[in-house]
Amino acid sequence: MKLIFVLFLFILHNVICAQKTINKEKTDFNIAVNEFTSDPEILNSSISFYAIDLNSNEEIGKINPELRLSPASTIKLFTTAAALEILGEEKTFKTKIGYSGTIDTNGVLNGNIIIKGEGDPCFMSHNFNSTYYNINIFNKVASEIIKLGIKEINGSIIGDASYYSDNSAPSTWILADVANYYGASPWALSVLDNEYKLFFNTGLKADDSTNIIKIEPEISFMEINNIVKSDNISGDQSIIYGGQFDDYRIATGKLPINKTNYEVKGSTSNPPLLAAELLKNELLKNGIVVTHSSFDVPGLKLKNNNNEDYKYIYELESPKLKDIVYYTNIKSINLYAEHLLRQIGVAKNRSGSNSSGIDEINNFWFKTTGKLLIYDGSGLSRFNAVSAKQLVQVLSYMKKTSKNFNSFYNSLPVASRSGSISGMFSGSIAENNMRAKSGYMTGVRSYAGYVKTKSSKEIAFAIIINNYSSSSSVVKGKIEQFLIKLSNN
Secondary structure (H helix, E strand, O other): OHHHHHHHHHHHHHHHHHHHHHHHHHHHHHHHHHHHHOOOOOOOOEEEEEEEEOOOOOEEEEEOOOOOEOOHHHHHHHHHHHHHHHHOOOOOOEEEEEEOOEEOOOOEEEOOEEEEEOOEOOOOOHHHOOOOOOOOHHHHHHHHHHHOOOOEEOOOEEEEOOOOOOOOOOOOOOHHHHOEHHHOOOOOEOOHHHEEEEEEEOOOOOOOEOEEEEEEOOOOOOEEEEOOEEEOOOOOEEEEEOOOOOOEEEEEEEEEOOOOOEEEEEEOOOHHHHHHHHHHHHHHHOOOEEOOOOEEEOOOOOOOOOOOOOEEEEEEEOOOHHHHHHHHHHOOOHHHHHHHHHHHHHHHHOOOOHHHHHHHHHHHHHHHHOOOEOOOOOOOOOOOEEOHHHHHHHHHHHHHOOOOHHHHHHOOOEOOOOHHHOOOOOOOOOOOOEEEEEEEEOOEEEEEEEEEOOOOOEEEEEEEEEOOOOOHHHHHHHHHHHHHHHHOO
């Protein structure tokens, strides 16, 4: 009896000590929360923060958890998670090449060659060169056309993007974004990440003119007016202006002095037409004559008369969705996120439009998060407004319910190791124990993800800060220190 009593006292002592530890951790983090919200650098900002223990569902901390704020790129968590759940991690997308008309005895095709896009976001993307794609893929297509005995094409090369009902950028994106690489619009036939590279030689002193020495790839239908100046700066302060469907671009702003081959990226105005031109050039290199101009369906000229019957001779399959999601989150690729949104619209509604995709993402998450105020799939729209709690609800759902959790989790950057948080949390408990998606635009900083804490808790967290007056780097540092304290919980 005495032994049982001693054992009871021992267990009671341990329980009390554990409870004291838990209470101390709560107290310490509550102090951290109060210090964070009263920090003069972010005092008058809008903040939403929420964190829960995934095993116990206990709230670890909160600051205006249901306040809806602009999240920037953390909106991609809603998009990529929904894509995995709705489409499946093994889903792929196709691009088909075919021809219409007849081939006569002289090897003349009296018809057209078509590149039919079905929404592959990474067709010929440099992200997948080594595994899936080769930038000379059109050389293989040319070989297939030669095998058919075709020596001349009495017709056109057509880039067909009609698979989507909407090939335009979200209406809430701003003009200063859509002509730059991060504002590339999703097309049912996208190519080379819908971007091109400008290479500049800059002047020897401030206010000198710059010269564009080459463009990759060459785009015959696009005109660029370069008024970029040289300056005593350390990084790229240039910007490219132009409407989404406008083949005229203005490159302006500033670049560092005394640079050669300085790279700046822009968005392609007409990816289907570019794909057609790339294939046409490859055919010409292989000695195949093409008599007519290339064009796109639909696109800038909105040609909808492409009702010919095609025989498809070559098919390219995209990477698996889980690999596309990986790059979407690890590199925060807006284009891929917008494609995934439209593919959700196609799958659920047979409509590859921005609005259809948004509706279906909202329908999917409604039982988990309530209504989401989202206007795109990537977070580039400043109209988006979600709360930290909604982000955590998605993180919790993926951890506890989804069979696709591993693909989702592995797509998130690792603290001090990869992606946008590779330079953060070094030497702290969060290093290599946190996976999180970040979001950033002027006046916006956000982070959402998972962390295994010092006491082995598994925490899902999200923090969004808007409208801060301090520098972005200062706010980033404040958030980093706050999340380190969360990791020490």
